Amino acid sequence: MKRRYAIVGGGPKRYIPNLKKFENENTIWIGADQGSEVIIENEIPLDIAIGDFDSVSLSSLEVIKEHAQIFDPFPDEKNETDLELAIKKAISFQAEEILLFGVTGGRLDHSLVNIQILYPIWQSGIRATIIDLQNRVELVGDGIHTIQQDNNYPYVSFLPVTLDVHQLSLQGFYYPLKEAHLSFGSTRCISNYLIKDHGTFSFSKGIVLVIRSKDLF
16 A cells, blocks of 8 residues: 655645545545644544644644644744655655645745745655645656546646756647647646546656646636
């Protein structure tokens, strides 16, 4: 069985999807600071609570201590964010997959650095996905990759993370592509969508963010 870790951060709760849909017996749940409170509110077992807990009330902190199987407090002044501490904890437990909730939708600096933090996770050989109410975000390196149709997130965009992405090809998409060159800041691969049950994308060099999204009405 894969060691899957679901980490919930302290981002705005209105951007967090129904966490129950991601609960199963093979998932370990880590709350980063206020994320611990969110896990408890969703009636999901809190396996690990970590952070400085400066975003929760004293009464909520007592509830977190009561529910957490492992309670790992840190001082307010530290070099890492609470989310980074949670990620390092998951990596130390040999996670094979990490799901990140509650890490987008608030302050832009927080959202951007939380997207950037996908890179060291990727370097560790661990698949990681940011999931919120409107988006799924994953960092992907060169090679050939299969992508499945998902009606919950119908739009698919490919954003260069490196200065250049070489020979990007898309098959099974409404807007196909063959060995295209993308430079950082290119908008060429925004808002595509699959026309088959699955498709493939491939590139020979570079790193891209694969963002699957939907409109909210």
